[in-house]
Amino acid sequence: MLALCHRVSFAELGVNPTDRATWQHARHVTNYDWSYGWQRWLCHSQAQLYLATHPAVYRLYVGLYARLLLRQRARHGSWPPGVNDEEHAKRCCVELRLQLYNNKLALPSSTEHSFSHLDCDWVRGGCTETPAPQCVVATSPQHVDNQRVYTVRFVDVEDEVIRHEQQISNGDAPAATRKRPAPYHLPRERHGASVGMARREPAGTDFSGAHSSGPELDVGDVLFFDHLAAHRFTQHATVPLHSATASRPVPLGLTRTAEYPTLVAPWLHGVPHQSVDEVLAGLLTGRPPKRWAHVYTGNHSPCSSLFHPALPALPSVPSTALARVLVGTDEFALCPHAIDWLLDGGAALHEAVLAHRRVMCNEMLSGLRQRLRRLARMRSENDLVAGQASSTMPYLTGSTPAAVPAAARAAVADADLWSRKKRARLGVQQQNQKQA
Numbered sequence: 015m016l017a018l019c020h021r022v023s024f025a026e027l028g029v030n031p032t033d034r035a036t037w038q039h040a041r042h043v044t045n046y047d048w049s050y051g052w053q054r055w056l057c058h059s060q061a062q063l064y065l066a067t068h069p070a071v072y073r074l075y076v077g078l079y080a081r082l083l084l085r086q087r088a089r090h091g092s093w094p095p096g097v098n099d100e101e102h103a104k105r106c107c108v109e110l111r112l113q114l115y116n117n118k119l120a121l122p123s124s125t126e127h128s129f130s131h132l133d134c135d136w137v138r139g140g141c142t143e144t145p146a147p148q149c150v151v152a153t154s155p156q157h158v159d160n161q162r163v164y165t166v167r168f169v170d171v172e173d174e175v176i177r178h179e180q181q182i183s184n185g186d187a188p189a190a191t192r193k194r195p196a197p198y199h200l201p202r203e204r205h206g207a208s209v210g211m212a213r214r215e216p217a218g219t220d221f222s223g224a225h226s227s228g229p230e231l232d233v234g235d236v237l238f239f240d241h242l243a244a245h246r247f248t249q250h251a252t253v254p255l256h257s258a259t260a261s262r263p264v265p266l267g268l269t270r271t272a273e274y275p276t277l278v279a280p281w282l283h284g285v286p287h288q289s290v291d292e293v294l295a296g297l298l299t300g301r302p303p304k305r306w307a308h309v310y311t312g313n314h315s316p317c318s319s320l321f322h323p324a325l326p327a328l329p330s331v332p333s334t335a336l337a338r339v340l341v342g343t344d345e346f347a348l349c350p351h352a353i354d355w356l357l358d359g360g361a362a363l364h365e366a367v368l369a370h371r372r373v374m375c376n377e378m379l380s381g382l383r384q385r386l387r388r389l390a391r392m393r394s395e396n397d398l399v400a401g402q403a404s405s406t407m408p409y410l411t412g413s414t415p416a417a418v419p420a421a422a423r424a425a426v427a428d429a430d431l432w433s434r435k436k437r438a439r440l441g442v443q444q445q446n447q448k449q450a
Contacts, residue, residue, distance in 0.1 A: 015375050016153050018382045019061040020271045021425045023053065023119060025389050026324050028417030030424040031269040034253065035261075037121050039417045050127055051120025051249070051270060054315070055302040059114065059330040060378040063297060065151050066112050066275030067337035067374075069366040071236060073356060075147065075277045078238050079107040082145035083282075094144045094282065096201040106282040108353065112340045113288045113307035114296045118272035120164075122253045122264055130221065130246035132171070134310030135210035139179045140197030142172065144282060146241040146309035151273045152231040158252075158267035165248040167221040167228040172242040174216040198310060201284030209287075209305070209312040215244035241310055276307045277340065287312035290342035297341070300327030324392070324418050328385050333373050336366075383432070389422035 024031055027046060028039035040046050045054040065071055083103050086094050097103050120127075133148065134141045156163055182197070198208045220226060221244075229237060239245060252268045278286050288296075288303040295301040305312045335352035338344040346352070355362035425431060 015064065015379050015382070016061050016271075016273070018379065018386070018431045020117070020119060020153065021428070021431060022382050022386050022389075022422075023117065025386065025422040025425050026418060027119075028421050029121070030421045031121060032263040032266055033424065034122075034264055036417060036421060039421075040121065046119075050129060051118055053117040053119050055116075055300075059297050059300075060328070060382065061117070061153070061273050062114065062275060063112075063330045063332065063337065064374055064378060065273050066277060067332065067334065067340050067370070068275075069336060069355070069363060069370055071149065071151070071275055072110070072277065072336060072340070072353075073359075073363065074236060074238065075110060075149065076107050076356065078147045079110075079145070079279060079282075082147065082240065083107065086143070086145065090143075094200075096144075096284070097282065102281065106279045108356070109279070109281055109346045110277040110340060111280050111286050111342055112293060113276040113278055113286055114293055114303055115274040115276045115307045118270060118274075120249050120270040122268040123249060124251055124253055126248065126251045128246060128248040130167075130219075130244060131212045131214050132241065132244050133212050133308045134198075134241050135195075135213050136171075136175045136178065136216075136242070137213060138195050138197055138210065139182045140199060140208075141210075141241065141310055142176050142179055144198075144200045144309075146278070146283065147238055148241065148308070149275050149277075150237045151275060152233055152235045152237070153273055154269065154271045155233055155267045156231045158265050161252060161268075162250050163252060163268055164250065164270050165228060165246075166231065166237070167226050167246045167248075168239055169215070169219050169221055169223075169226045169244045170240075170242065171216050171219055171244045172240075174219075175242055178216070200309075201280075201282060203284060205285055205287065205289065206305075206312070207285070208310075210310050211313050212308075212311055219244050221246045241308070278307070278309055283309050293341055294343070297330040297332065298327075299329070324389060325385060328381055331377070333377060334370055336370070337374070386422055386425055386431075390419055390426045392419045392422075 021031075027043050028036060030036045041048050046052070047054060080103075083093065083097070083106065087103075093099075093103055097106060134146075154163070156165075179197075195210075198210065200208060202208050221228075229235075231237065249270055253264060280286055287305040287309075288307060292301075292303040296303055302315060304314060306315055332338050332341045332343065335344070335349055339346050339349050339352045344352070355366045
């Protein structure tokens with residue numbers, strides 16, 4: 015389902031990841047970051063909703079929040095600001111809220127791309143007392159045929175940030191630092207409060223040194239890190255700039271995809287940057303929230319205009335009890351059955367995962383396959399425009415509209431995206447085509 019979701023997203027960009035001649039079409043899509051592979055507003059939120067409300071991912075989030083709060087109390091003798099007692103701390107860990115984030119759809123490149131930062135403005139201060147864990151799910155391989163596609167490295171810079179905050183409190187911070195906005199203040203009392211930005215890591219941070227770490231990820235691995243872990247993601251050069259084999263298909267695994275399921279804690283962080291209405295609008299109509307999802311950023315999204323896919327947005331429906339309480343349409347206190355399996359683990363967790371897959375995955379697969387077929391049947395730019403409520407497609411320019419049906423047809427022909435019966439039928443068709 016995840017592979018199909020990403021392939022449909024690429025088709026709506028006019029891109030077939032295995033055909034490098036089509037990659038240029040993505041350059042003309044305003045919400046797509048060609049350099050780093052960020053789809054600034056998700057074309058399909060099915061993958062993100064499925065993963066963020068997956069019982070195993072939610073359970074890991076709950077456990078990590080609990081560990082971080084207990085560590086904070088052990089170090090400082092008190093809970094983080096706004097947390098009154100142990101009962102309050104439990105609610106912080108359990109009653110989480112879904113926020114929407116970007117998709118990673120990074121096409122192969124002939125040059126290496128790397129970025130590193132912390133998802134907070136650590137220079138301004140006030141970001142060492144309240145934890146804010148983040149999550150990434152690897153949905154593509156890190157290696158293909160012994161070729162490294164991407165690398166992930168982390169360095170814990172909490173000590174450096176604490177020393178910096180001590181300098182601020184002692185009045186010893188550099189003049190440039192003293193002019194920065196007031197320190198973060200959590201929990202937030204309203205939308206737009208304590209808004210920050212991602213910032214480069216402290217000087218001297220060594221991502222290849224003894225204090226760094228970098229796990230080897232496989233498809234399906236779930237990676238968590240705290241907001242004070244500086245992180246560097248590098249996408250390596252995997253395709254030559256000029257090659258006699260440029261017309262050959264590119265292995266699909268060289269395209270890096272990833273999802274970033276984001277669950278914040280309103281009892282700990284305060285009012286989320288994205289309201290329940292905004293998240294629902296994003297899931298059901300494709301209208302993006304105005305602000306980033308991260309607890310310590312929340313600045314305005316660079317692509318907050320309405321996203322116009324080739325067809326009306328495919329709704330992502332929170333169909334399970336857990337999904338509804340995480341989105342915020344139901345309340346945890348009124349729906350104890352949504353998490354009554356949480357502490358049991360084992361068979362109870364397994365049954366919750368099976369129910370999640372049965373209710374959400376099949377529904378999403380059906381919708382995505384139907385959408386892909388509709389895209390493939392379109393014949394011209396007029397067909398694409400007619401499929402929208404708007405008469406213009408501001409996110410598509412150049413030759414991209416005409417490329418959308420061709421990219422969709424290439425995906426339809428990919429047997430790996432279909433059921434076993436469909437794969438067998440496609441295999442016979444492809445074999446007959448080769449013989450012909």
